[in-house]
Amino acid sequence: MTKTIAVVNQKGGVGKTTTTLNLATAFSTIGKKILVIDFDPQGNATTGLGFTEKKSIVGSYETLIGEVDPQYAYHRTLIPNLYLMPASLHLSGAEIELVGLQNREKLLATVIKKIHLFDYIFIDCPPSLGLLTLNALVAADQVLVPLQCEFYALEGLSQILYTLGQVRKTFNSRLTLQGVVLTMFDSRSSLSTQVAHDVRYHLKDKVYETKIPRNVRVAEAPSFGKPAVVYDYRCSGSQAYLQLAREILTQEGKLAA
Ligand code: ATP
Ligand code: MG
Numbered sequence: 317m318t319k320t321i322a323v324v325n326q327k328g329g330v331g332k333t334t335t336t337l338n339l340a341t342a343f344s345t346i347g348k349k350i351l352v353i354d355f356d357p358q359g360n361a362t363t364g365l366g367f368t369e370k371k372s373i374v375g376s377y378e379t380l381i382g383e384v385d386p387q388y389a390y391h392r393t394l395i396p397n398l399y400l401m402p403a404s405l406h407l408s409g410a411e412i413e414l415v416g417l418q419n420r421e422k423l424l425a426t427v428i429k430k431i432h433l434f435d436y437i438f439i440d441c442p443p444s445l446g447l448l449t450l451n452a453l454v455a456a457d458q459v460l461v462p463l464q465c466e467f468y469a470l471e472g473l474s475q476i477l478y479t480l481g482q483v484r485k486t487f488n489s490r491l492t493l494q495g496v497v498l499t500m501f502d503s504r505s506s507l508s509t510q511v512a513h514d515v516r517y518h519l520k521d522k523v524y525e526t527k528i529p530r531n532v533r534v535a536e537a538p539s540f541g542k543p544a545v546v547y548d549y550r551c552s553g554s555q556a557y558l559q560l561a562r563e564i565l566t567q568e569g570k571l572a573a
Contacts (some may be wrong), residue, residue, distance in 0.1 A: 318431070321436065321463065323439065333356070339560060341477055342370060347435045356440055357448075360440070368541070462528075473496070512527070524560060528556045
């Protein structure tokens with residue numbers, strides 16, 4: 317059975333793409349077969365996996381509009397067991413183009429139902445709760461929320477939880493919150509610590525124990541077309557992502573505690 321995880325936060329720059337790529341890579345190293353769907357017109361997950369030619373590439377947009385069969389819309393990456401359905405340049409127009417279509421919120425779910433090869437599918441979402449993110453939520457089994465410990469974080473989080481509830485009621489009753497992961501955490505900042513405390517107070521064990529620290533090697537990795545866990549396996553950010561992968565798989569009963 318494939319498990320589909322949408323990585324969602326309408327706030328920009330909170331670590332969605334970084335979390336998608338590093339977690340996906342960490343899962344692939346333990347032999348899981350993984351597909352990353354780049355569903356953000358910015359195409360950062362595509363670039364971050366070393367795909368730079370976005371004009372001619374076939375990916376999520378082409379399969380979403382039915383132009384290409386899903387099996388031809390994903391590509392092997394340099395990482396064994398990790399495949400990418402990239403964001404081509406055309407995805408930028410999708411939010412507007414899709415508005416007029418019937419079943420516009422179910423297009424990605426229909427695509428994903430035709431893909432059977434993978435243990436996990438990660439969907440890297442854009443920084444909005446628009447039609448693309450709605451498609452991801454309708455297609456997903458679980459939602460993973462990367463959260464940067466800043467002043468507005470809790471406000472943003474309640475908006476995501478509200479949307480999740482609405483999608484569950486209307487389109488996708490199996491959708492659950494997998495968890496919240498605290499990103500770019502700075503233990504020296506009292507604001508970081510306070511926000512982390514508040515998020516845990518509200519969401520209890522839905523917040524992962526593992527926090528991802530701010531780490532310069534993690535920020536450098538995309539410019540080399542590699543996830544941090546491949547670029548520098550030993551750095552604190554990579555180690556945290558590997559630990560997060562263990563925590564999630566342990567929670568799912570797929571690894572011994
Ligand atoms: P967007 O909303 O634009 O899609 P995002 O939520 O996907 O952004 P990322 O692109 O993953 O966020 O991260 C934003 C920036 O922060 C990037 O430049 C990334 O390299 C950097 N970054 C992410 N995580 C870390 C970290 N743990 N330490 C240092 N820099 C990080
Ligand atoms: Mg991103």
